[in-house]
Amino acid sequence: MEGCKEAEMLRSKDILWLDVPYRAGPVLCGDQEVDVAIVGGGFTGLASAYFIKRRFPNKRIILLEAEFIGFGSSGRNSGGVAGNMGHNYSNLKKKFGTEKMMRLQHLMKQCVGLVEQLIQDHKIECDYERTGRLVVAETDRQAKRLEAELRDCQQAGAKVEWFDRIKARQQFGCLDLKAAIRYPDEGIIDPVKFLRGMKGVVESLGVDVYEHSRCLRMIPGSPASSLIKLFTSGGSAVAKEAVLATNAYSDPLRLFRYKVLPFYIYTIVTEPLSQSQRDGFQFTGRGNVFGATNLYWARNLTADNRLNFIECDVFYYYNHEKDYSCRPKSFRREYDLMVRKFPFLKGIRVTHAWGGLIGVTLDFLPFIGRTGRHGNIYFSAGYNGCGLAPSQLAGKIIAALMAGEKSDLTDNVLIGRKPFYIPSAAVTYLGLKAYRSLFKLNDWFLGGQG
Numbered sequence: 001m002e003g004c005k006e007a008e009m010l011r012s013k014d015i016l017w018l019d020v021p022y023r024a025g026p027v028l029c030g031d032q033e034v035d036v037a038i039v040g041g042g043f044t045g046l047a048s049a050y051f052i053k054r055r056f057p058n059k060r061i062i063l064l065e066a067e068f069i070g071f072g073s074s075g076r077n078s079g080g081v082a083g084n085m086g087h088n089y090s091n092l093k094k095k096f097g098t099e100k101m102m103r104l105q106h107l108m109k110q111c112v113g114l115v116e117q118l119i120q121d122h123k124i125e126c127d128y129e130r131t132g133r134l135v136v137a138e139t140d141r142q143a144k145r146l147e148a149e150l151r152d153c154q155q156a157g158a159k160v161e162w163f164d165r166i167k168a169r170q171q172f173g174c175l176d177l178k179a180a181i182r183y184p185d186e187g188i189i190d191p192v193k194f195l196r197g198m199k200g201v202v203e204s205l206g207v208d209v210y211e212h213s214r215c216l217r218m219i220p221g222s223p224a225s226s227l228i229k230l231f232t233s234g235g236s237a238v239a240k241e242a243v244l245a246t247n248a249y250s251d252p253l254r255l256f257r258y259k260v261l262p263f264y265i266y267t268i269v270t271e272p273l274s275q276s277q278r279d280g281f282q283f284t285g286r287g288n289v290f291g292a293t294n295l296y297w298a299r300n301l302t303a304d305n306r307l308n309f310i311e312c313d314v315f316y317y318y319n320h321e322k323d324y325s326c327r328p329k330s331f332r333r334e335y336d337l338m339v340r341k342f343p344f345l346k347g348i349r350v351t352h353a354w355g356g357l358i359g360v361t362l363d364f365l366p367f368i369g370r371t372g373r374h375g376n377i378y379f380s381a382g383y384n385g386c387g388l389a390p391s392q393l394a395g396k397i398i399a400a401l402m403a404g405e406k407s408d409l410t411d412n413v414l415i416g417r418k419p420f421y422i423p424s425a426a427v428t429y430l431g432l433k434a435y436r437s438l439f440k441l442n443d444w445f446l447g448g449q450g
């Protein structure tokens with residue numbers, strides 16, 4: 001298996017999407033006066049830049065990225081384009097009740113549409129395909145769980161299809177399935193092509209994107225002045241408004257600390273599959289297929305027919321300053337699981353393997369809103385491992401909040417929520433270990449990979 005070795009740092013070439021030449025933009029130098037400063041150059045930062053600039057063409061906007069566009073999980077994900085929030089519909093209904101679940105569904109269904117609209121309007125070439133997502137049950141208990149999800153989805157008004165045992169096997173013939181559901185309105189994408197396309201779009205609208213420009217310090221407005229000051233190693237900016245888009249990385253105001261919990265997840269990508277290996281799945285197309293457990297496995301095919309396989313197990317480390325993106329033990333575990341599920345792939349070479357941070361909130365919903373003495377610092381984070389499409393909606397919401405709009409976008413369960421907060425690193429560490437064990441126990445009960 002290729003990829004980083006034990007005790008090594010992850011390199012861009014270990015990440016499939018980033019394993020292509022890229023020339024980063026300028027570094028922030030000198031002092032600037034701007035209307036809006038955005039901190040973080042992933043999906044959230046770029047979507048915020050886009051929607052704010054579209055709404056306020058005359059605002060001077062800068063975006064500061066610590067490394068390069070897509071350095072965070074936006075450049076490291078599996079390219080699944082879904083509107084998922086709150087883990088699944090059954091969980092949303094249990095936690096928030098039917099009415100809130102339905103209101104959330106109304107927002108969630110906009111997410112994929114926004115990605116598709118951006119691709120279409122700006123002709124972004126990013127291998128997007130609306131493939132749908134299939135969730136498969138390999139045991140009777142998993143099938144029961146899918147039945148409940150189907151009912152809740154239908155009640156929420158979401159589009160979903162049901163496949164009984166026979167039809168499920170016609171969909172994905174290589175596993176001995178008991179049932180499956182399919183969300184037809186989802187897709188897959190090359191996330192870095194999309195990001196770099198969006199970077200070009202916002203620059204063409206007049207946003208200045210600075211890379212290798214970490215915001216080291218941010219001083220919110222004082223009682224006398226609402227101006228926000230931001231400092232990098234080479235320059236500074238004074239802004240009327242700011243957006244925090246650092247997701248699972250610690251933000252310069254520590255606003256997300258212990259509210260958006262940084263978990264690592266890991267993924268592997270193989271060499272391109274031959275036709276006979278592809279035929280082995282007994283499944284047509286590139287689409288996403290997920291297991292029906294909590295810490296599920298998932299697979300999809302890239303545009304050049306590589307298998308992207310992930311075991312969505314999550315790891316929380318006590319030391320947040322250290323980078324844990326390279327974890328050969330997880331890569332080997334994923335490889336073994338992949339070959340156990342799909343024995344026809346035995347011996348296939350893994351060409352890329354990497355890990356990345358996801359931001360987790362305890363109610364599984366993103367944390368979006370505005371803060372600061374003058375209410376001029378906006379933020380969105382905590383997509384719980386599904387942020388590609390929801391972050392586009394977040395960018396639109398931030399622009400709407402900035403405009404003072406009163407609509408569904410600005411008045412909903414996501415805004416101004418106080419996410420459950422754990423006040424100490426040690427309690428967080430122990431509590432989350434216990435939470436993960438509960439998930440694993442439930443997966444064992446469901447007959448998952450455990």
Ligand SMILES: Cc1cc2nc3c(=O)[nH]c(=O)nc-3n(C[C@H](O)[C@H](O)[C@H](O)COP(=O)(O)OP(=O)(O)OC[C@H]3O[C@@H](n4cnc5c(N)ncnc54)[C@H](O)[C@@H]3O)c2cc1C
Pocket residue numbers: 039040041042043044045064065066067068069070071072073074075076077078079080081082213214215216245246247248249250251252265266267354355356357358359380381383384385386387388389391
């Ligand atoms: C392995 C993996 C698979 C995934 N698969 C999917 C999937 O299939 N579908 C899906 O929807 N989601 C998926 N996700 C989750 C998704 O990638 C994230 O939800 C999404 O990328 C979050 O985007 P973001 O812009 O908020 O954060 P990020 O992409 O993490 O961006 C934050 C940026 O802020 C920068 N930054 C941090 N601190 C500072 C600072 N002080 N100054 C300046 N910049 C700073 C970082 O360098 C980083 O680039 C996956 C994630 C991982 C790790």
